Amino acid sequence: EPEVTQTPSHQVTQMGQEVILRCVPISNHLYFYWYRQILGQKVEFLVSFYNNEISEKSEIFDDQFSVERPDGSNFTLKIRSTKLEDSAMYFCASSGTHSNEQYFGPGTRLTVT
Amino acid sequence: SQQGEEDPQALSIQEGENATMNCSYKTSINNLQWYRQNSGRGLVHLILIRSNEREKHSGRLRVTLDTSKKSSSLLITASRAADTASYFCATDTGGFKTIFGAGTRLFVKA
Numbered sequence: 001e002p003e004v005t006q007t008p009s010h011q012v013t014q015m016g017q018e019v020i021l022r023c024v025p026i027s028n029h030l031y032f033y034w035y036r037q038i039l040g041q042k043v044e045f046l047v048s049f050y051n052n053e054i055s056e057k058s059e060i061f062d063d064q065f066s067v068e069r070p071d072g073s074n075f076t077l078k079i080r081s082t083k084l085e086d087s088a089m090y091f092c093a094s095s096g097t098h099s100n101e102q103y104f105g106p107g108t109r110l111t112v113t
Numbered sequence: 114s115q116q117g118e119e120d121p122q123a124l125s126i127q128e129g130e131n132a133t134m135n136c137s138y139k140t141s142i143n144n145l146q147w148y149r150q151n152s153g154r155g156l157v158h159l160i161l162i163r164s165n166e167r168e169k170h171s172g173r174l175r176v177t178l179d180t181s182k183k184s185s186s187l188l189i190t191a192s193r194a195a196d197t198a199s200y201f202c203a204t205d206t207g208g209f210k211t212i213f214g215a216g217t218r219l220f221v222k223a
Binding site: 031033035041042043044045048050055056058089091093098099100101102103104105106107 | 143144146148153154155156157158161201203205207208209210211212213214215216
């Protein structure tokens, strides 16, 4: 069964450093998403991406965040200058069509020290 | 209250019992989805119910949607210890943004 994969599973970085989180969505999916979940809290929407551009983004997704689909398979989230409060699980998701179920990856745990 | 709020926050039941979790939301939706998350893991999609549907079943899961009350419920029948997880509702309001609730932590005692 196809699945969304994410790398790395755990990333530790120092405050101020740039990180890139990688995702490989399900191959025939067209809609891509990033979410984050701070430990013990709810899943928060960050951004959605379709047709090589951002469809919608939340207030959390400020100028330090960016997304890219550099090739036909990868979908990346870049955090330019990490802060302590960026420590969280980051989940990638994809869906085949708009308003259909989203398939989530296993997440990347980002720890900013 | 926020879009997509579940209650109860936590639920502890015996194996074999039914578990009911509720979700309320504020704005009109295109669809509502329920997800399960085991501790520290990714989210698993359970059921999607569209705004023009009132009830949906999948195995031991039953989801209802009442758009007039802006609420949904997830019923897990004959629960098992393996059902222990957090359950989230998520609403799609027609844009490209899915809003998750805070979740219900379900603990099923063997």
